[in-house]
Amino acid sequence: MSAAGNKSSIPQQWQQSGWHWWWLVALLIVADQFSKWLILENMPLYSRINVLPFFDLVYVRNYGAAFSFLSDQSGWQRWFFTAIAVVISVVLIVMLRRQPKSMKAANLGFGLIVAGAIGNVIDRINYGYVVDFLDVYVGTYHWPAFNVADSCIVIGAGLIIFDGFFSNRPDK
Template sequence: MKDLTAKQSGLRWLWLALLVFLLDIGTKLLVMNTMGYGWSNRIEILPFFNLLYVHNYGAAFSFLSDAGGWQRWFFAAIALGVSGMLAYWMRCTPSSNKILNIAYALVIGGAIGNLFDRLVHGFVVDFLDFYVGNNHWPAFNLADTAICIGAGLIILDSFLASKKPQAEAK
């Protein structure tokens, strides 16, 4: 990978990671300060969507949530490692590669948002509850949404990049 100057590199897109972080932390603080905890305090918004303030001590889908506390530091280390790796990749990616830089920024912003929760609270605040009938998707937050969208954009970019040489060959 080739190192580019900060002006030429994807690091120019880190403002998006900061925006995701601030929106994520802001919404979580709003939820924590205005909603009661737990299912009985949910706010029904639509026939398929509630606001529901819950704590997640694990990772996606509450993975390792009952592991005894060590997972907090494990997931913190993963968030720092992945964010550092993506920032390095942003530095090596031209700023003109918008899809990839937006993807990296979304993942970094989301990872740092959830890292903040883990370090400050010892858990991640989740509050978005989608469901069909009695079947609920695990509650999540804006950081999780940004991470998923960013991961999807990375996959999309890999498909677009693999088609580029074929298009240029024709």
């Protein structure tokens, strides 16, 4: 069959692997970066916009990792967390390439984690910090501010855990 007759330029083995979610990974990275751009362009640092009784938009900078872990360090953590995210993304992409398409929950979870990791790596490289802007709270208790990339990582991890408990794959 000629190249013009192919449905896609993606190799057949990739179409049958877990990496068939690549389009969602790309879309989520764009959504993450676009949402952060909107915040950077329209909100002063530390400003707050009340959206719902339990949800605000805020603009904060996270120089560390989850829950601002190591954010008070001298700057080495920027490259440390960038390297970790790149390594994890590469490992997950390789895993996605090797896993069958039928492992839907795990593959989607890995893809979401890759999208989130890359979204936050882009921030660390461009700004030296991650832009966080989603603030969920109950009364005076606030969950640490997060972003679309962080949401992808959490949902992805949840899907992988779900797959681990509820998949019907036979043991090898």
